[in-house]
Amino acid sequence: MSMIAAFYGGKSILITGATGFLGKVLMEKLFRTSPDLKVIYILMRPKAGQTLQQRVFQILNSKLFEKVKEVCPNVHEKIRAIYADLNHSDFAISKEDMQELLSCTNIVFHCAATVRFDDPLRRAVQLNVTATQQLLLMASQMPKLEAFIHISTAFSNCNLKHIDEVIYPCPVEPKKIIQSMEWLDDSIIDEITPKLIGDRPNTYTYTKALGEMVVQQESGNLNIAIIRPSIVGATWQEPFPGWVDNLNGPSGLIIAAGKGFLRAIKATPMAVADVIPVDTVVNLTLAVGWYTAVHRPKSTLVYHCTSGNFNPCNWGKMGIQVLATFEKIPFERAFRRPYADFTSNNFMTQYWNAVSHRAPAIIYDFYLRLTGRKPRMTKLMNRLLKTLSLLEYFINRSWEWSTYNTEMLMSELSPEDQRVFNFDVRQLNWLEYIENYVLGIKKYLLKEDMAGIPEAKQHLKRLRNIHYLFNTALLLIAWRLLIARSQMARNVWFFIVSFCYKLLSYFRASSTLKV
Numbered sequence: 001m002s003m004i005a006a007f008y009g010g011k012s013i014l015i016t017g018a019t020g021f022l023g024k025v026l027m028e029k030l031f032r033t034s035p036d037l038k039v040i041y042i043l044m045r046p047k048a049g050q051t052l053q054q055r056v057f058q059i060l061n062s063k064l065f066e067k068v069k070e071v072c073p074n075v076h077e078k079i080r081a082i083y084a085d086l087n088h089s090d091f092a093i094s095k096e097d098m099q100e101l102l103s104c105t106n107i108v109f110h111c112a113a114t115v116r117f118d119d120p121l122r123r124a125v126q127l128n129v130t131a132t133q134q135l136l137l138m139a140s141q142m143p144k145l146e147a148f149i150h151i152s153t154a155f156s157n158c159n160l161k162h163i164d165e166v167i168y169p170c171p172v173e174p175k176k177i178i179q180s181m182e183w184l185d186d187s188i189i190d191e192i193t194p195k196l197i198g199d200r201p202n203t204y205t206y207t208k209a210l211g212e213m214v215v216q217q218e219s220g221n222l223n224i225a226i227i228r229p230s231i232v233g234a235t236w237q238e239p240f241p242g243w244v245d246n247l248n249g250p251s252g253l254i255i256a257a258g259k260g261f262l263r264a265i266k267a268t269p270m271a272v273a274d275v276i277p278v279d280t281v282v283n284l285t286l287a288v289g290w291y292t293a294v295h296r297p298k299s300t301l302v303y304h305c306t307s308g309n310f311n312p313c314n315w316g317k318m319g320i321q322v323l324a325t326f327e328k329i330p331f332e333r334a335f336r337r338p339y340a341d342f343t344s345n346n347f348m349t350q351y352w353n354a355v356s357h358r359a360p361a362i363i364y365d366f367y368l369r370l371t372g373r374k375p376r377m378t379k380l381m382n383r384l385l386k387t388l389s390l391l392e393y394f395i396n397r398s399w400e401w402s403t404y405n406t407e408m409l410m411s412e413l414s415p416e417d418q419r420v421f422n423f424d425v426r427q428l429n430w431l432e433y434i435e436n437y438v439l440g441i442k443k444y445l446l447k448e449d450m451a452g453i454p455e456a457k458q459h460l461k462r463l464r465n466i467h468y469l470f471n472t473a474l475l476l477i478a479w480r481l482l483i484a485r486s487q488m489a490r491n492v493w494f495f496i497v498s499f500c501y502k503l504l505s506y507f508r509a510s511s512t513l514k515v
């Protein structure tokens with residue numbers, strides 16, 4: 001019997017960010033392994049015209065939850081969706097709901113965050129720092145609380161090369177930052193943002209670091225742990241391989257490459273691609289929840305959930321395997337044949353952006369205009385280039401994360417728990433994982449049917465022929481222009497034509513003689 005699964009039985013669990021990528025997999029695993037848990041409270045807001053109930057219904061009816069429905073048929077009765085907006089000072093939770101949360105919650109998993117790299121500092125502080133502070137305040141009023149698990153990121157200290165499982169201080173106290181957001185106006189905040197974030201690349205990593213400081217400062221008597229995952233990717237094994245439902249991390253770029261938009265990225269092939277499967281993160285999170293509640297470590301422990309230390313893969317290997325998978329499993333209606341390469345310097349990046357990204361987009365938009373349709377490719381390409389520029393920082397560097405606490409936890413688990421809550425990435429086969437990842441993107445993100453693969457392959461063949469035709473036409477036009485302008489080119493052309501003519505006459509003459 002799994003001790004961790006038994007621990008969550010009968011518990012009331014509060015999850016923030018349950019509608020996100022990580023949150024959904026966390027809920028799924030909890031219900032599947034501990035179907036006898038009492039209730040999962042999820043703090044959520046209505047979105048895209050959907051009420052809370054409609055959002056929950058959609059999640060429970062997705063492919064991800066198919067296995068859960070078999071082991072926990074009354075799963076819908078065990079989810080309590082509570083209206084909450086983490087952008088509001090008191091989360092806008094009703095009095096009755098707040099009362100229930102405070103009096104019943106046993107475990108808190110705080111996953112909600114803004115993960116956008118381009119968010120203005122005010123928004124990122126509100127969600128990643130202030131909301132964390134408020135949630136801790138709520139937690140401190142929960143008499144039955146056994147553990148509070150905060151999800152941070154391995155990149156919260158990406159300004160360092162070697163990162164230990166400790167909370168590093170930021171130069172300005174989080175409390176001061178929170179206070180200043182209350183009275184500074186947006187233009188001033190924008191002006192001071194680069195100074196505040198210092199050598200971090202964006203507001204996301206900076207505010208996640210502030211969030212960790214808040215956790216440390218406001219922990220009081222709570223049993224708290226921090227988990228720092230690196231780049232969270234599709235599921236490795238559970239509930240099935242390859243599940244993914246958002247564009248963050250590598251997923252968006254894999255789509256862009258598979259559809260033929262992305263032709264070149266400024267990346268260092270030998271840099272470590274520290275991708276970690278989402279089910280691995282969830283298994284570690286649940287094990288940490290159990291360990292923190294049962295063993296009550298004296299201080300706040302930080303756990304690195306990374307792959308580079310145990311089983312490194314680099315961006316070069318990942319890129320090659322992604323391209324190889326497109327040969328077997330192409331995406332439908334590609335814009336160009338999938339082919340992408342890594343560039344090493346700014347000059348080459350600018351060159352390929354102009355030649356392979358912007359120029360085809362302009363030509364295609366011209367064609368759309370000619371055929372009476374609305375041009376859209378240039379806009380899409382500009383967004384892709386903006387995304388590339390924001391991700392570049394992470395694909396041109398390597399980091400070392402120490403993993404003492406994670407390894408210690410692994411050794412604390414029973415063999416059964418090590419199997420059910422496996423977070424040992426040494427067993428991960430990257431080539432297999434990447435292939436399943438690409439397949440998962442096709443099925444669950446792009447919602448493409450596997451029956452369409454022959455047609456997708458035909459489409460790629462047509463694109464190849466168009467490509468050859470286009471290049472030949474371009475060569476002929478260039479040659480024709482050259483002949484018109486240069487005596488030298490004319491002489492070469494005359495030489496080639498007369499040579500071919502002589503060769504032809506020779507063969508004709510020799511074949512006549514044979515007869």
Ligand SMILES: CCCCCCCCCCCCCCCCCCCCCCCCCC(=O)SCCNC(=O)CCNC(=O)[C@H](O)C(C)(C)COP(=O)(O)OP(=O)(O)OC[C@H]1O[C@@H](n2cnc3c(N)ncnc32)[C@H](O)[C@@H]1OP(=O)(O)O
Nearest residue numbers: 115116117153247248249250252253257319322340387394
């Ligand atoms: C040797 C030869 C080899 C050959 C090789 C060949 C290679 C060929 C294979 C290539 C694959 C292998 C290499 C992979 C490298 C991956 C590096 C990943 C590093 C990640 C590090 C993460 C570290 C930290 C981890 C963490 O701790 S946190 C989690 C990470 N957080 C994020 O990843 C948020 C990023 N995102 C945003 O920051 C916002 O999204 C924002 C982008 C500003 C847009 O923002 P905006 O334009 O305002 O609007 P959106 O609505 O968001 O999107 C608007 C439009 O952009 C689209 N789109 C949104 N996103 C993405 C995205 N990612 N990628 C692409 N498109 C995206 C969306 O489809 C929409 O398109 P549309 O629908 O218009 O057509």
Ligand SMILES: NC(=O)C1=CN([C@@H]2O[C@H](COP(=O)(O)OP(=O)(O)OC[C@H]3O[C@@H](n4cnc5c(N)ncnc54)[C@H](OP(=O)(O)O)[C@@H]3O)[C@@H](O)[C@H]2O)C=CC1
Nearest residue numbers: 017018019020021022085086087111112113153229231232
């Ligand atoms: N994905 C990754 O690569 C990595 C993620 N992490 C961390 O993991 C955690 C989860 O990330 P992930 O699941 O990928 O992110 P998602 O963007 O998929 O999910 C974010 C969640 O936060 C919720 N949320 C955002 N704003 C609010 C708000 N104002 N009120 C209520 N809820 C809100 C979202 O709700 P809604 O659906 O309503 O928008 C969603 O459920 C984050 O803390 C992130 O920093 C760490 C390392 C890597």
